[in-house]
Amino acid sequence: MSYVEAAALSPASRRRRLLRRRFLRRPMAVAGLAVVLAFVATAIFAPLIAPYSPSATDFYAVLGHPSGKHLLGTDELGRDIFSRIVYGSRASMLAGFLATVLAMTIAVPIGLAAGYYRGWIDPVISRITDVLLAFPFLILAVGLAAILGPSLLNATLALGIGAVPGLIRIARGEALSLREEDYVRAAIANGGSDLTILGRHILPNMLSTLLVQATVTIPVAIVGEAVLSFLGLGVQPPTPSWGVMLEGAQSYLTQAPRLAVYPGLAIVLAALAFNLLGDGLRDILDPKTQR
Amino acid sequence: MPPLLEVSELSVRFDTDEGRVYAVDGMEFSLGEGEVLGIVGESGCGKSVTVMSMLGLLPPTATVSGRVLFQGEDLLQVRPARLRRVRGKEISFVFQEPMTSLNPVFTVGVQIGEVLRKHLGASRSAARKRTIDLLELVRIPAPSRRVDEYPHQLSGGMRQRVMIAMALACDPKVLVADEPTTALDVTIQAGILDLMRDVRERLGTAIVLITHNLGVVADLADRVIVMYAGRKAEEAPVRELFARPQHPYTIGLLGAIPRPGEVLQGERRRRLQEIPGRVPSLSELPDHCAFADRCPRADERTRSEIPPLREVRADHLVACFHPGEDGTS
Numbered sequence: 001m002s003y004v005e006a007a008a009l010s011p012a013s014r015r016r017r018l019l020r021r022r023f024l025r026r027p028m029a030v031a032g033l034a035v036v037l038a039f040v041a042t043a044i045f046a047p048l049i050a051p052y053s054p055s056a057t058d059f060y061a062v063l064g065h066p067s068g069k070h071l072l073g074t075d076e077l078g079r080d081i082f083s084r085i086v087y088g089s090r091a092s093m094l095a096g097f098l099a100t101v102l103a104m105t106i107a108v109p110i111g112l113a114a115g116y117y118r119g120w121i122d123p124v125i126s127r128i129t130d131v132l133l134a135f136p137f138l139i140l141a142v143g144l145a146a147i148l149g150p151s152l153l154n155a156t157l158a159l160g161i162g163a164v165p166g167l168i169r170i171a172r173g174e175a176l177s178l179r180e181e182d183y184v185r186a187a188i189a190n191g192g193s194d195l196t197i198l199g200r201h202i203l204p205n206m207l208s209t210l211l212v213q214a215t216v217t218i219p220v221a222i223v224g225e226a227v228l229s230f231l232g233l234g235v236q237p238p239t240p241s242w243g244v245m246l247e248g249a250q251s252y253l254t255q256a257p258r259l260a261v262y263p264g265l266a267i268v269l270a271a272l273a274f275n276l277l278g279d280g281l282r283d284i285l286d287p288k289t290q291r
Numbered sequence: 292m293p294p295l296l297e298v299s300e301l302s303v304r305f306d307t308d309e310g311r312v313y314a315v316d317g318m319e320f321s322l323g324e325g326e327v328l329g330i331v332g333e334s335g336c337g338k339s340v341t342v343m344s345m346l347g348l349l350p351p352t353a354t355v356s357g358r359v360l361f362q363g364e365d366l367l368q369v370r371p372a373r374l375r376r377v378r379g380k381e382i383s384f385v386f387q388e389p390m391t392s393l394n395p396v397f398t399v400g401v402q403i404g405e406v407l408r409k410h411l412g413a414s415r416s417a418a419r420k421r422t423i424d425l426l427e428l429v430r431i432p433a434p435s436r437r438v439d440e441y442p443h444q445l446s447g448g449m450r451q452r453v454m455i456a457m458a459l460a461c462d463p464k465v466l467v468a469d470e471p472t473t474a475l476d477v478t479i480q481a482g483i484l485d486l487m488r489d490v491r492e493r494l495g496t497a498i499v500l501i502t503h504n505l506g507v508v509a510d511l512a513d514r515v516i517v518m519y520a521g522r523k524a525e526e527a528p529v530r531e532l533f534a535r536p537q538h539p540y541t542i543g544l545l546g547a548i549p550r551p552g553e554v555l556q557g558e559r560r561r562r563l564q565e566i567p568g569r570v571p572s573l574s575e576l577p578d579h580c581a582f583a584d585r586c587p588r589a590d591e592r593t594r595s596e597i598p599p600l601r602e603v604r605a606d607h608l609v610a611c612f613h614p615g616e617d618g619t620s
Contacts, residue, residue, distance in 0.1 A: 015441075119351075182391040189348055189386075190379035190406050190457065200405065204396045 022284040029280020035273035042086055043093040050083035054240040063256045072262050075245075076252055081259070084240040085266050091234070091241040092270060095156045095225035096218040102160030103167050103217060104210065110164075111171025112198055116179050125168065132165035141224050145233040152225075152241075155234035159224045163217050170213055174206040181205075208285040215278030219271035226267050242267050293363070294321035295464055295497055296345075296382075301357035303337070303344045303521075312574045314340040316521045318357075322465065325495045329512030329529070331502055331544070335570060337521040338501045342467045346382060347374050362464075380410040383458035387470035389451035393442035399426075399453045400438035406460045425456040428493075429486055448479035452486065459490060466490070467499045472507060484510050505548055509533060514606075517541045520571055520581035523600060527607040537603055537614035539586050540566070580612070588613040 023029060042049055051071070052058075058070075058078035066073045072081040114125040132140065144158035175198075178184065184201050192200070228234035229243025237244050242263040249259035303315040315337040322328050330338045344355045345366055359366040366377065378384075386392050394402060403425060404418035413421065419438065426434035429452040442450060451471060458466055468487065472480035488511055490496055500512055508515050508529065515532045517525040517540065525538040536542045546564030568585035571577060580598050583589045592612050600610045 182386060182388045183394040185348075186384070186386055186392045186454070186457075187394070188378070189346065189384040191375045191377070191410060192379075193375060196405075196409070200397075201394050205394070 019284055023280060026280045026283065028276045029283070032273045032276030032278075032280060035269060036277055039089055039270050039273065040093060043089040046087050046090055050080075050086040052080040052083040054084045054087040055079065055238050056083075063252065063259075066258075073256070073258055075248065075256075075259055081245075081262055084245060085242070085263055088240040088242045088245060088263065088266070089270075091152055091229070091239070091243075092222045092225055092267075095152065095159060095234075096222040096270075096274075098156045099160035099163060099221035099224070100214050100217045102157065103163035104214065106161070107164045107167035108171045108203075108210065111168040111173075112175045112202065114168070115172040115175025116194070116198055116202060122172070126172065129165040129168045133169070137162050137166075137220065138224065138227060141228065142231065142233065145228050150233045150236060152235045152239075155225055155228040156221075158228070158233075159221045162224070163221065167213060167217070170209065171206065174209055175202055178202045178205050208281075212278055212282040212285065215274055215281060219274035219278075222270050222274070223267060226263075294323050295326075295362065296322040297358075297360040298341075298345065299358045299360075301341065301344065301355070301359065303340050303349065304354045304356075305352050306354065307352065307574075310574050313576055314353075314521055314573055315344065316576070318518075318521075318523060320516055320523070320526070322497050322499060324464070325491060325497055326514065327491060327498045327500060327512045329500045329502065329508035329515040330518060331505060331508055331515060332518035332524075333503055333570065335573070336518045337573075338503075338518055339469050341518075342384075342469065342499060342501060346378050346384075347371070348378075348384075376410070379406055379458075379463070380461040381463055382465040382467060383461070383463040385451070385454050385458050385466065385468045385471045387473050389447050389454055389474060392454055393450055395442055398439050398441055399445070403453070403457045403460055406457055410461045421460070422456075425460060426453070428459065428490075429453070429456045430482075431456075447475055448482060451475060451479075451483055455483075455486065455490070459494065459496070462494065463496060465497045465499065467501070469501045470503070471500075473502070473504070480507070487511060505544060517544070520576060521573060522581065523608070523610060524582070525607075525609045525611075526600075527604075531604070531607055535604070535607070535616055537607065537609040537616065538582075538611045539588050539613075540582050542616070543585075580610075 056079065058074060058080070060078070061070060061074045062078045063076055064070055064074040064078070070080050070082070072085070075081055075084070110125060114122045141158045141162035144161055145155050148154035148158060179202065184197060187197055187201050225234055225241070226243035226246065229241045230247045232247070235241035235244050237248070245263040246260055249263070252259050298321070299319045301315060301318040302313070305312040305314055318337070318341050320328065330341065332338050340349065343349050344353065345359045347366075349355065355367060357367065361377065361382065366374065393399065400419060400422050403422045404415070407413040407418040407421055408415070423434045423438050426437055431437050431449060431452050437445070445453065455471075471487070472483050475483065484507060487498060487500075491498055498511075500508065502508060512529050515527060515529050516523055517538065519540050525532065525536070525541045532541065533545070536545055543564065543566040547566065549563055566585055571581055571584070577583070578597065579595050580586070580589070580593045583593045586593065590613075598610045598612045600608045603609050603614050
């Protein structure tokens with residue numbers, strides 16, 4: 001497309017084009033996006049992709065090696081490992097996305113209130129988040145999951161709540177700096193109410209930061225789900241999950257290490273892909289980026 | 292007829308870690324319908340604080356006292372919800388920084404439309420139509436295209452025009468322009484001043500023009516207030532002030548204006564007159580004339596009392612014990 005044609009486009013689509021071009025110039029980010037999309041598609045279309053039911057047993061092939069019949073081999077009950085990984089992605093993606101959405105929903109309004117209103121509310125919220133941040137994320141999540149009881153939903157809740165303090169701090173910091181912007185002053189002088197200022201002027205301007213933060217929170221929640229399931233606080237066997245598979249693989253580590261390797265690889269790949277995507281988004285959304 | 296806006300005994304105090312700072316002390320002025328009032332003074336003399344305090348736009352560290360009667364209603368006493376109705380609808384602001392006063396994530400049309408929809412309850416399509424009219428009013432070329440552009444696509448002068456369009460959106464009675472041209476190129480400044488004159492003539496909007504540029508005031512204002520250290524030093528109709536300045540500070544300001552013509556015509560080089568000394572710190576204002584330490588006419592009385600405002604000629608007020616044009620005092 002020539003320069004003249006590009007100039008005729010609406011500003012919004014021109015910005016989108018610019019962002020897309022910047023994104024495509026980053027091979028790692030593109031790879032990350034591709035793998036993320038592949039995992040999401042796998043989770044959604046699991047029944048179509050998996051050759052077997054995740055709980056179908058084949059007693060003629062217990063702890064079977066990879067073969068034409070079983071792509072990644074079978075586990076101690078003769079269940080197809082590839083199918084279980086495919087179905088296991090559902091728990092991971094669900095926990096990753098839902099926990100992040102939950103954390104954002106709780107953290108962003110609180111952070112906005114603290115950063116925008118200041119006064120007494122800011123130190124109160126900030127000190128509470130400081131205390132919560134002093135606990136390692138996983139300890140917090142394990143504790144919550146133990147209180148709530150083991151299930152995928154509760155594990156997701158625990159991971160979401162565990163991610164709240166960090167996100168509050170980020171939302172607060174953004175609100176704190178955006179409230180000093182001249183356009184916020186101008187909006188107040190034009191009779192804007194607090195709700196208008198927060199919803200129309202501060203929140204939209206921090207969306208790119210939040211988007212990047214989301215792509216960083218998702219892999220943490222994915223790993224967290226695996227940990228909680230591994231510890232028996234998340235997905236319960238026989239439902240497949242990468243953490244559950246790792247837990248089962250422990251007893252056969254010497255005979256069939258692949259039982260641990262394949263779900264482990266899935267976790268690493270998913271977490272890495274989200275992180276690469278997040279890095280890429282951060283780079284292209286930063287106005288100081290040159291390329 | 293009572294004036295549109297009448298400010299009296301307006302004082303603003305900031306409580307800071309370094310103690311109390313008196314930014315404005317006993318300001319008073321009035322503004323008639325369609326009048327242009329210039330407020331001049333150097334940085335930190337309380338020009339901006341004066342107008343910001345009228346609409347409750349100062350941070351909570353500020354304590355404001357006095358009366359700000361707008362159409363008979365004291366704006367310092369009304370509830371916050373009422374104040375929000377006044378802001379942008381009855382009294383609107385144009386700020387100094389056109390480059391950063393627009394929200395970067397929305398088109399200018401959305402931002403102007405928002406003011407219309409909030410204050411006038413306009414529908415989306417009506418707001419858009421009026422926005423295009425407003426952009427035309429402030430002489431932005433191709434308004435129906437510009438309305439969909441983002442702030443970063445506009446130049447500084449254009450953005451200031453958009454800010455003025457936004458300020459005029461609801462047909463305010465008063466437009467407060469806080470250094471509207473300071474951040475702009477000289478040629479663009481002229482355009483903006485021209486626009487503001489046009490606005491006053493066509494819409495009858497009263498304007499409070501804050502500036503440190505006496506040229507801008509001479510160009511646009513009907514009446515001028517000179518502020519010094521939070522107090523009014525002199526007030527007069529614009530011609531009177533420039534022809535017969537009475538306060539030594541005003542005379543000093545006028546002497547500090549460069550005049551390109553003089554140099555070019557080969558007249559003997561006139562050294563620009565500076566005012567010796569510095570503005571006193573607002574946290575330790577003296578209880579005598581604040582200008583005394585810099586004033587060639589200062590005497591015992593100047594250093595012991597605060598000079599009251601008095602009328603030396605018709606409509607010409609001066610706060611000085613020794614008023615008069617240079618050489619006559």
